Amino acid sequence: MTKLTTALIAATAVMAAAPAMAQWEPNNRPVEFVVASGAGGGTDNFARTIQSVLSRDGIMDQSIVVLNKGGGSGAEAFLYAKQNKGDANKLIFGTNNVYLLPHVAKLAYTTDDLQPVAALALDEFLVWVKADSPYENITDLIEAAKAEPGQIVFGGSQSKDTDETLVALIEQTSGADFKYVPFNGGGEVGVQLAGGHVAANVNNPNENLGQWQAGAVRPLCVFAPERMAESEAISGDMGWQDIPTCKEAGLDIESYRMPRTVWVPADLPEEAVAYYRDALQKVSESEGWKDYLTRTSQSGAFLAGDELKAFIDENETSTVAVFKAEGWTGE
Amino acid sequence: MGNFDLLMHGFGIAITPMHLMLMVAGVLMGLIVGVLPGLGAPNGVSLLIPLTFALDPTSAIILLSSMYWGALFGGSTTSILFNIPGEPSSVATTFDGYPMAQKGESTRALTLAFMSAGIGALLGIIVITLLAGWASNFALKFGAPEYFAVYFLAFAAFIGMGSASPAKTLVSLATGLILSTVGMDTVTGEVRLTFGYDELLSGISFLVVVIGLFGIGELLSTVQEGLRFRGVSSRIDLRDVLRTIRELPRYWATTIRSGLIGIWMGITPGGPTAASFMSYGIARQASRKGQPFGTGRPEGIVAPETADHSAGTCAMLPMLALGVPSSATAAVMMGGLMIWGLTPGPMLFATKPDFVWGLIASMYISNIVGVILVLATVPMFAALLRIPFAIIGPMIVAICFVGAYTVSNSTFDLWLVLVFGLVGYMFNRLDYPLAPLVLAMVLGHKAENAFHQSMVLSDGSLGIFFSNTLVSSIMVLGLALLILPKMLQLGGRLRRKMPVE
Numbered sequence: 001m002t003k004l005t006t007a008l009i010a011a012t013a014v015m016a017a018a019p020a021m022a023q024w025e026p027n028n029r030p031v032e033f034v035v036a037s038g039a040g041g042g043t044d045n046f047a048r049t050i051q052s053v054l055s056r057d058g059i060m061d062q063s064i065v066v067l068n069k070g071g072g073s074g075a076e077a078f079l080y081a082k083q084n085k086g087d088a089n090k091l092i093f094g095t096n097n098v099y100l101l102p103h104v105a106k107l108a109y110t111t112d113d114l115q116p117v118a119a120l121a122l123d124e125f126l127v128w129v130k131a132d133s134p135y136e137n138i139t140d141l142i143e144a145a146k147a148e149p150g151q152i153v154f155g156g157s158q159s160k161d162t163d164e165t166l167v168a169l170i171e172q173t174s175g176a177d178f179k180y181v182p183f184n185g186g187g188e189v190g191v192q193l194a195g196g197h198v199a200a201n202v203n204n205p206n207e208n209l210g211q212w213q214a215g216a217v218r219p220l221c222v223f224a225p226e227r228m229a230e231s232e233a234i235s236g237d238m239g240w241q242d243i244p245t246c247k248e249a250g251l252d253i254e255s256y257r258m259p260r261t262v263w264v265p266a267d268l269p270e271e272a273v274a275y276y277r278d279a280l281q282k283v284s285e286s287e288g289w290k291d292y293l294t295r296t297s298q299s300g301a302f303l304a305g306d307e308l309k310a311f312i313d314e315n316e317t318s319t320v321a322v323f324k325a326e327g328w329t330g331e
Numbered sequence: 332m333g334n335f336d337l338l339m340h341g342f343g344i345a346i347t348p349m350h351l352m353l354m355v356a357g358v359l360m361g362l363i364v365g366v367l368p369g370l371g372a373p374n375g376v377s378l379l380i381p382l383t384f385a386l387d388p389t390s391a392i393i394l395l396s397s398m399y400w401g402a403l404f405g406g407s408t409t410s411i412l413f414n415i416p417g418e419p420s421s422v423a424t425t426f427d428g429y430p431m432a433q434k435g436e437s438t439r440a441l442t443l444a445f446m447s448a449g450i451g452a453l454l455g456i457i458v459i460t461l462l463a464g465w466a467s468n469f470a471l472k473f474g475a476p477e478y479f480a481v482y483f484l485a486f487a488a489f490i491g492m493g494s495a496s497p498a499k500t501l502v503s504l505a506t507g508l509i510l511s512t513v514g515m516d517t518v519t520g521e522v523r524l525t526f527g528y529d530e531l532l533s534g535i536s537f538l539v540v541v542i543g544l545f546g547i548g549e550l551l552s553t554v555q556e557g558l559r560f561r562g563v564s565s566r567i568d569l570r571d572v573l574r575t576i577r578e579l580p581r582y583w584a585t586t587i588r589s590g591l592i593g594i595w596m597g598i599t600p601g602g603p604t605a606a607s608f609m610s611y612g613i614a615r616q617a618s619r620k621g622q623p624f625g626t627g628r629p630e631g632i633v634a635p636e637t638a639d640h641s642a643g644t645c646a647m648l649p650m651l652a653l654g655v656p657s658s659a660t661a662a663v664m665m666g667g668l669m670i671w672g673l674t675p676g677p678m679l680f681a682t683k684p685d686f687v688w689g690l691i692a693s694m695y696i697s698n699i700v701g702v703i704l705v706l707a708t709v710p711m712f713a714a715l716l717r718i719p720f721a722i723i724g725p726m727i728v729a730i731c732f733v734g735a736y737t738v739s740n741s742t743f744d745l746w747l748v749l750v751f752g753l754v755g756y757m758f759n760r761l762d763y764p765l766a767p768l769v770l771a772m773v774l775g776h777k778a779e780n781a782f783h784q785s786m787v788l789s790d791g792s793l794g795i796f797f798s799n800t801l802v803s804s805i806m807v808l809g810l811a812l813l814i815l816p817k818m819l820q821l822g823g824r825l826r827r828k829m830p831v832e
Contacts, residue, residue: 038662039373039377039659039662039663039666040656040662040663040664040665040666040669041666044666045666045669045670048380048381048666048670049670051381052381052384052670055381055384056384064381066377066380066381067740068377069533069739070533071514071515071532071533071534072514072515072522072532072533073515073520075515075532076532076533079529079532104520105515105520105521105522106522107522107532108527108529153788158517158520159516159517159518159519159520160520161520179787179788181475181784181787181788182517182518182520182784183517183784184517184780187653187654187655187656187665188655190654191470191471191653191654191655192474192475194471194653195471195472195473195474197474197475206669206674207654209674209676210653210654210674210675210676210677210678210679211654211676211677213674213676213677213678213682214676214677214678216677291672295669295672295674296669
């Protein structure tokens, strides 16, 4: 009996050690893709697209399970990572909310409970108004808000999240005063704008695309250093490349973009992080991924290692400055 | 008529052996996830999404939507037989469905539920077919104040004519409202009432509470009453099914009213759950004759089921035409749509007619397939009640806990089920109504958000709820439903007193 047990333990140990000696691979339990948003949102599509590329192109053989943990603006997913410290079978999908949330809400995790693997895309932000609105460009809108402080309504997704931060940044840069109303998600804000219940929103391209195609809303400017990639005409004869950057339209915000990021729980061996980084890099070079970027009008940008760390530091510092000016940090 | 030609074109796409097979498979899988509480349509559909990567978008949406219809049918089965709602939207079906099954008429209850569900779905699809363009414009008219008015109406319709004592109703309602505020608030971004438990950050899941309150609570009551199911034996006969179908035309008024409520709530994202509660409440107010509601009255099954399914089918319209899902399942499907490379929005109807009309045509066929499949299984499901309690009781406990766990894979939820099981048991013993608590949990947070958003928009003036015709008429209707029944009661009492004095 004891001999058998010893033999079994030895066998198990050998089997467990074997993969470590070769190239690192996740164990044969399914890999969990933990999504920091509800089903159907931008982050959810990001994760599910990666899932489909990984399995279709045979980059990863493990079966993949997508779990939506969108509670508390995504905090639920990051807390889950903390609870599963050192578990190499969990990837967490988010945006910049991973490192920004702890600044505005008292939460039981810190950014150190996760480690970044890669960022794969940058999602753009645009200012949109209803098609028949009197504002022809961003200056019109800002002047109107200066004339009637606190009366022009900006709709956005969630509170103290990327949308409200951007509206605060516009206010701080231009001196105008808007009224911000939070809704549950970008799709909902898009419909509120098309129905004329809010005056403007700062949706990502994909969130307002359907309404723009139908001519219900129109973009004023994009918060990117240069104009967006060339596309076919979307509404009338206008394509994405015809939208001016906000800077050239007279609003002095160089760039405001949201990275789509992938994280793993803290305390993972370097080989595990490297394994996922390589897999994600293969995804970022695939056809399926390029389709996804074009379809959702995002800019592809594969960032990992030191480059990613530098990006996160820069993004965190500049955003926290906006939080502080608004008094959201609770200091 | 353009829409009719397009629909015929759609049937051409939907009726292929491959698509018919997908529909049957989808409905069957949906039935299974619908019957298991907690698993539910949203989970089932998201589990299927990876499988659809290999299909073309039209086949994929046909499979996913068929699963949704199946789950809607399946959800009512456990509501009626065991008082455990398989889906949030079938909670209202328990109120009269379970008592009817207890009286030994489970075949009748199931048949009523399935038939009216099928009729509701068909009403919804007809509206989608005829009014695709107009309906999405109507939905655009709904801003924050209008949403609040709709939720207010749902509360008013349901509470106005409550049979329990007003004080107890208030306690139950307030408990539900407090529970619905747990977690992070959308409008302020603050974390509320979590008492430092990270597990509560995303709020208390409505499904977990319902599984506890109804499933475990009911079980505890049964145990106290001597370890047997009330109303065990029921005749199982296909002829009963036919007899019940012949009985249906009598409830035409309830059916049409509930269908309209469902269509409205499906198009203006109130959702199937709100629709079934509202429709049940209004049916109770509309018919005064006969045995009271809550004791197994047929209209009490017809109303929520018809509304649930017409709302469920109509929820596809705002999802496709506006990109706004009005049910959790529609949200998951919309995610799928984007992965397949389709952009929901007003232009989808113009740019992808094959996809849209193929889907609409498939909705006709798969709902009919669904009704036939579930009716054929009625005797089998009804037979479940013949199994002795000693066997079925532990199975129900296991199903409840497994179901609660699958909601968000959290062991904390298992404790919640236990706690709410005790709460449900106590509510039962002390005659507190459970329905207001459930309603408040479903709609409380949404109503609060809409109210808060309206207040931000109007700088704190209540006048915003009467600022245009649409919102004022919904509010007035709500107030009328809330106050009129009490006034009539009071008036009646006064008139009876007059001659005496």
